[in-house]
Every structure is written in structure tokens, then in C-alpha cells.
Amino acid sequence: MTYKSDIEIAQATEMAQIQTIAADLGVDEKYLEQYGNFKAKIDYALLSDKAAERDGKLILVTAINPTPAGEGKSTTTVGLSDALRKIGKKAVVALREPSLGPVFGVKGGATGGGYAQVVPMEDINLHFTGDFHAIGAANNLLAAMLDNHIHHGNELNIDTRRITWRRAVDMNDRQLRFMVNGLGGKANGTPREDGFDIVVASEIMAVMCMAGDLDDLKERLGRIIVGYSRDNKPVTAADLKAAGAMAALLKDALKPNLVQTLERTPAILHLGPFANIAHGCNSVIATKMAMKLGEYAVTEAGFGADLGAEKFLNIKCRLAGLNPDAVVIVATVRALKHHGDGDLEAGLPNLLRHVENITQVFGLPAVVAINRFPDDTEAELALVEAKCRELGVNVALSEVWAKGGVGGEALAREVVRLAEERGQRPEARMKFAYEADLSIEEKLEAIVRKIYRGAGAVLTPEAKRQAKALTKLGFSGLPICMAKTQYSFADNANLLCAPEGFTVTIRNLKVSAGAGFIVALAGDIMTMPGLPKIPSAQAITVDKNGKISGLF
Secondary structure, eight states, rough: OOOHHHHHHHHTTTOOOOOHHHHHTOOGGGGEEESSSSEEEEEEEHHHHHTTTTTEEEEEEEEESOOOOOOOHHHHHHHHHHHHHTTOOEEOOOOOOOOHHHHSSSSSSSEEEETTEEEHHHHHHTTTTTTHHHHHHHHHHHHHHHHHHHHOOOOOOOEEEEEOOOOEEEEOOGGGGEEEESSSSSSGGGOEEEOOEEGGGSSHHHHHHOOOOOOHHHHHHHHEEEEEESSSOOOTTTTOOOHHHHHHHHTTTOOOEEEEETTTTTTEOOOOTTTTTTOOOOOHHHHHHHHOOSEEEEEEEESSSSIIIIHHIIIIIIHTOOOSEEEEEEEEEHHHHHHHTTOHHHHHHHHHHHHIIIIIISOOOOOEHHHHHHTOOOHHHHHHHHHHHHHEEEEEEEEHHHHGGGGGGHHHHHHHHHHHHHHTTTOOOOOOOOOOOHHHHHHHHIIIIIIOOOOOEEEHHHHHHHHHHHHHTTTTSEEEEOOOOOSSSSSTTOOOOOOSSSSEEOOOEETTTTEEEEEEEOOOOOOOOOOOSOGGGGEEOOOOTEESSSOO
């Protein structure tokens, strides 16, 4: 059987005009700012104007720990939203925007796949509406104003050895990770060590995703810490008088983007911080907008449930007041075999641990979505279903990649059942893995023990010093954002499946004061990825008519 590529499927689809999608969603034209025929921004004023209206149900899609085989989380998220429409529910999908780094690197974009995609996929995976460029510009404006302040006398007495703010570009470029700049004499600045992060790793990306409106954005930008003075006081963007100009650059990027799926389900795409560095979710504004506009808002969180879902629930839901109605945990037979070194039953504990975390630690109803492949046997699927049922969780086969929405109807019906049952219990609220008033060390311990099932968190002497300093500065009440490998529950990528008895070493603690969380670095996490030996960019081209090929 010959399969079409994702881009061939997308390019063969006749899209509806974006005004039609907006009208179907109930978005008045006064809120719509068009970017051509098939893309538009929705003014964030819509949220305040609809504040009194009832919210739809919130569905979170997460997954097992990712493997080279892939799990199809974004594809399932898109396909589920289409399937909900197929069974008569008004659904809206809310996704992150792709970064150019993965698109040109090895991972690819983030528009789904097969017959469960958002379109126009070429635009979305490339420049889209310029949101990431705006964030890069705001990030680098702050960097420029910081160095300019030092050059012109350094009134704030900034210690150039303790500058924490780096420059950013939305491209995988290992050559930019570490550098010395300001060379060439006094007129060219002060020589110091510096470096670049990829834009999705910038704190501004995380700030944008947590901001409630433009005023909140300005306040959060002003709280960003760029370094420390020689007398150990934090220096902020507000101290540099940079927040206003940064917000001016970002005012349009704060507006969510409206596009559509292949089946014309409305899709709101907005921003997307790295899930192993930041909280890995689309913006609070986009999620709340999807809940206002649909009966069901389907969203996803990056990587496995130990990273994306844990942060979605402990950080985003805590700070934004969200309460999910159901969770979908995506897995594949081949990925579970990878976790079991080729044996499905040996790999199943990875899935079961994620299921237990969602249902028991966070107290949320869940369904397992098995992304079905042609070589999956009935016996293998029955084994997964039986093990999940032992935990009181149903399994639904998902064939949305090959069939679109119709291939996800069983999953959609189970999601509706779970959400409606939860809706009959208005007192039902999700639980957090830790309380806000715990110490930094106690929160780290709770995540490692409750979510990862490890023996505990071990702080290096430097991390202990940082915890003490952050507590003294008044930041201990913030939630924790764990930065670790996505491939394992542990901080060692080689410990697959469901390891036990390990400790997680915290070697660095940094406050993202604007975003509102403390980043705990466990292991070696790159904030500027590099391209692989054969990057995806080598296969991408465009013909004389402007038609792109090789993107997928």
C-alpha cells in the first residue's frame, strides 16, 4: 500500500476561508485579524467580553515517555478534536506552535500527521504569524539594553560575572551556545562570556504563555531577572526600564492564532515553551479561549506525563485556576516494546505508572489511547487493555492517523463519558503533587517520590546554596519546573520503563520570576540544540511556483 506524506495530504486538502471557521466558532469579526485567507489572530479582548459565559470541558492529552518510535500525541490531539465533532460535540483544539529548530533538525514540526493535521501546515511549521520572531526580538532587546547599561556607566552596579540573561534565536545552532563578546575595544562594549538559547527556551516564551492579558504581560516582563549586582541584589527588566518596549514588540504575539484541521475543526495555536526546560504548554489565553468557544477544549502538554502533564497540572492549572475534566494518555505497542527491550509486557509498567500518577496522584479520570499500527496483534492490544483495566482505566484504539476523525470516535465517546461523569460531581477538583507552602527542597522531593517514584532528590552544594538564596529573596512559594531528560522517569535517559530506587540530582536552581516558577536542572539539558548529522533541512525545498516539498 502506498502512503501519502503528511505534506502531500495537507496540500491536497481544500481549506475553508478563515472567516468561515471563525463564524462556526462564534467569533465575531471584530475580534478577528486576518493573515491571508487561512490564518487569523483572535484579539484577547474576546476573553474579557465573554467572562460571564460558561466554560467548556477541558481535555488534556499526554503520553508515555517518548521513544525514537514516536507516540503520536499531537496527531491524537487533533484527531480527537475531529472525532468529538463527528459525534456531535462542539470541539476546539488548542496546540503549541512549532519551533524552527526541530522542523529543520530531526523531530519535525508539531501539526499532527496523516489525516489528523492542522493546516496550512507549511505556514504553521515555518514563519506562521511571526510570534516566535517577536519573542526573539524582545529577548534580544533586553540583552542589548542590559549591555548598553553596563557600557554607559553601570549605574545598577551589575556584576558582569553574574549575568543570567542570554540572547536567543529560533534555530538549532550549537556554535552559539557559548561565546565571548564585546571584543574590539571600549566602543564595542564590555568583554564577557555570553551565549544564545533557542527562542522556545527563552523565559519570555514562558512569560507569554502564563500572561493573562497585556497588563499582566508587562508586569511579568518587568519581573524577569537578568543578573545580580555586586552586592547580590537581583537586577530586573524593570530596573533597566525595558518592560514597556518589550511589551510593545509582543502585543500582537500575545493574541492566539486561529487555523483549522483537515476536517475544518477550529484550531487555536499559540506559542510553546520547551517541555523539558519550561512548562511545555500553549498559552493560558489560548486554552481559556478554547474553553469559552467550545463545548470541549482539547489540548496537549509536551513529552511524557512525567514532564508535560506534571507541569501542566502543578504549574499551569495551579496558577491559571484550571481544572481538567479528563486526561488522555497516548501509547503505542512498539513504544512500549522499546521500554521493555523488545518485550511488550516488560515495557507496560511505563504506561501503568503514568496512569497511576494521573488517576491517583492528581485524582483525574483517564483513558489510554493506543495509537494503532498495522503490525499490532490482537493479543498485544488485549494485553494492554487488560493491564489498564486492572487500574480501572479503559483503553480506546485510535486510528486517526489513517482515518481522521472517524478513526477516533471510540476514544471520543470514552472522553465524553469520563468528562460528563466528572461534571456530575461539581466538588471534584484535581489534586496537586505538592502544596505551595512547602520549601523548595520539599517540593523537589515530592515530585521525585510521587511522580517519578524515585528514592529522593539530591541537591549539589551549589543547588543548596541557590535554594537558600531564592528562599531569602522570597521565591520559595513558587511551583517547581523540573528540567530533565524526557526519555526516562529518572534523570538518566538510559533508565527506561519504570525504574525504582534511583535518586535525582539537582545541580542548579534558577528562578523564572516573570513566568512564576523555579527551574530545577537535573542532568545535562541543552537550551540551544544542535543539528543532527543529516538535518531535515537538507530535504526541504520549494519549486518555482512556491510549492514546498520535503517538509515531511
